[in-house]
Amino acid sequence: MAIVLPSEAAREELAAYRARGGYRGLERARALGPEAVIAEVEASGLRGRGGAAFPTGQKWRLVRAAAGDEKYLVANGAEGEPGSAKDRLLMARAPHAVLEGALVAAEAIGARTVVVYVNDRFPDAVASLGAAVAEAEAAGYLDGPLGRMRIRLVPETHVYIAGEETALINVLMGRPAVPWHKPPYPSERGLDDRPTAVNNVETLAQAAAILRLGAEAWRQSAPMLFSLSGDVARPGVFERPLGTPLARLIEEAGGMADGQAFRAVLPGGYSTPMLGADALHLPLDYESVRAAGSALGCSLIVVGERTPLWRVARDVAEFFARESCGRCPTCVRGTRTLADTLPAGEDLSPEAAGALILQAQRLRHKGICSFLDTAARFAETAVSAMSPAGAPPADAAP
Numbered sequence: 001m002a003i004v005l006p007s008e009a010a011r012e013e014l015a016a017y018r019a020r021g022g023y024r025g026l027e028r029a030r031a032l033g034p035e036a037v038i039a040e041v042e043a044s045g046l047r048g049r050g051g052a053a054f055p056t057g058q059k060w061r062l063v064r065a066a067a068g069d070e071k072y073l074v075a076n077g078a079e080g081e082p083g084s085a086k087d088r089l090l091m092a093r094a095p096h097a098v099l100e101g102a103l104v105a106a107e108a109i110g111a112r113t114v115v116v117y118v119n120d121r122f123p124d125a126v127a128s129l130g131a132a133v134a135e136a137e138a139a140g141y142l143d144g145p146l147g148r149m150r151i152r153l154v155p156e157t158h159v160y161i162a163g164e165e166t167a168l169i170n171v172l173m174g175r176p177a178v179p180w181h182k183p184p185y186p187s188e189r190g191l192d193d194r195p196t197a198v199n200n201v202e203t204l205a206q207a208a209a210i211l212r213l214g215a216e217a218w219r220q221s222a223p224m225l226f227s228l229s230g231d232v233a234r235p236g237v238f239e240r241p242l243g244t245p246l247a248r249l250i251e252e253a254g255g256m257a258d259g260q261a262f263r264a265v266l267p268g269g270y271s272t273p274m275l276g277a278d279a280l281h282l283p284l285d286y287e288s289v290r291a292a293g294s295a296l297g298c299s300l301i302v303v304g305e306r307t308p309l310w311r312v313a314r315d316v317a318e319f320f321a322r323e324s325c326g327r328c329p330t331c332v333r334g335t336r337t338l339a340d341t342l343p344a345g346e347d348l349s350p351e352a353a354g355a356l357i358l359q360a361q362r363l364r365h366k367g368i369c370s371f372l373d374t375a376a377r378f379a380e381t382a383v384s385a386m387s388p389a390g391a392p393p394a395d396a397a398p
C-alpha cells in the first residue's frame with residue numbers, strides 16, 4: 001500500500017509526485033470549492049493523526065465559519081511522541097504530499113497563510129519541505145483562488161509540550177512553549193488571535209489523497225501510517241489499512257524481538273493506556289481500540305515478556321515528569337509524585353496499587369491541558385495491568 005508514502009526512500013521530487021497523481025487533489029479541490037471540499041473530507045471520516053483523532057472535516061468547518069477575514073493553517077510537524085517516526089519520514093520523503101494537503105486545507109478554511117512547524121531535530125524533513133515549497137511555487141501551485149498562498153516554514157528547537165496545539169501557537173508567536181486553557185480553541189482564536197486550524201502533517205497528506213481518490217475510494221483503503229517500536233524485530237513505519245490486526249503488523253515487523261512472547265502494547269504511545277496480552281489480535285481501528293480500553297495515537301509500542309511492566313510504567317512516568325512544561329504546579333508535583341511512587345519491581349501489594357490508583361484519580365482534570373490527565377491515566381492503567389487480579393478497587397487504599 002503506497003497511498004501516502006512513496007515506495008522510494010529518497011525525497012520525492014515534484015515530477016515523481018505528479019507521476020503518482022500528486023497535485024490532482026489540489027486541482028480538484030480548486031474546481032469543487034471550499035464547501036464541497038469540506039463535505040468530501042467529512043464523508044471520508046478522516047480523523048486527525050496527531051493523537052486526538054478529532055474529525056478533520058469538522059475542524060475545517062469550524063474555522064471556515066469563524067468570524068474574520070484572516071485565517072491560518074498550521075501544519076504540525078513537531079512529532080515529539082516517543083516511538084513515533086511517521087511524521088519525520090513523511091516530511092522527509094513525501095514533502096509534496098504534506099504541502100498539497102496544507103494547500104487544500106488552507107483553501108477550504110479560507111486561509112492565505114500556511115505555517116509549517118517542524119521539529120528541527122529532523123534536518124531531512126526541513127530540507128525536503130524547503131525544496132518542495134520552491135518546486136511548488138515555480139510550478140504555480142501556490143496561486144489559488146485566494147491569490148498567492150504564503151508558506152512559512154518554521155524549524156524550531158523542540159520540547160514535547162510544544163507539539164500541543166496551543167503551546168505550538170505560542171511558540172510561533174515568539175512566546176514560551178506553554179499551553180493555554182481552552183476555550184478559546186484555536187479554531188476561534190489562534191495564531192495572531194485569528195481563527196486557526198492546526199493539523200498534523202499526516203492528516204494533511206491524507207486529505208490530499210482523499211481529494212485525489214474521492215472519499216469513497218480512500219475510505220475503502222483506509223490508509224494509516226503505523227509507527228511500530230518496542231520489542232519487535234524490525235521497528236519501523238508501515239502504511240496499512242486502519243483495522244489491520246496488531247498481530248499482523250508485528251509479523252510484518254519481523255515478529256517479536258528474540259522470539260519472545262507478546263505481553264502488552266501501548267496502542268497510542270505514551271499518551272494512551274497500556275493493554276495486556278489479549279490485545280494481540282485487536283484490529284487497529286479507533287472503535288476496536290477504544291472498546292478495549294485505550295486509543296490509537298501516533299505510535300504503537302510493543303512490550304515483550306522479557307521487558308518488565310514496572311520498567312515501562314516508570315519510563316513513561318519519568319518522561320511525563322521530565323517534560324511537564326512547568327506552568328501548573330499541580331502538574332509539576334503530580335507527575336513527579338507518580339514517577340517516584342511507582343514500584344521499582346513487579347511486586348505490588350493490593351494496598352500500594354490501590355493507593356497509586358487513588359492518587360492518579362485525584363490528579364485527573366487538575367491541569368491546564370491534557371498532559372497531567374494523560375500521565376495520571378497511564379499510571380492508573382499500568383498499575384492495573386501489573387496487578388495479577390486486574391485493577392484493585394481504589395477504596396483498597398489505606
Ligand SMILES: Cc1cc2nc3c(=O)[nH]c(=O)nc-3n(C[C@H](O)[C@H](O)[C@H](O)COP(=O)(O)O)c2cc1C
Pocket residue numbers: 047048049050051052053054056059076077078079080081160161162163164165166198199200201203204369370371
Ligand atoms: C502534550 C501534547 C503533545 C502533542 N504533540 C503533538 C505532536 O508532536 N504532533 C501533533 O501533530 N500533535 C500533537 N499533539 C496534538 C495537538 O495538540 C493537536 O491535537 C494536533 O496537532 C491536531 O492535528 P490533527 O487534528 O490533524 O490530529 C499533542 C498534544 C499534546 C496534549
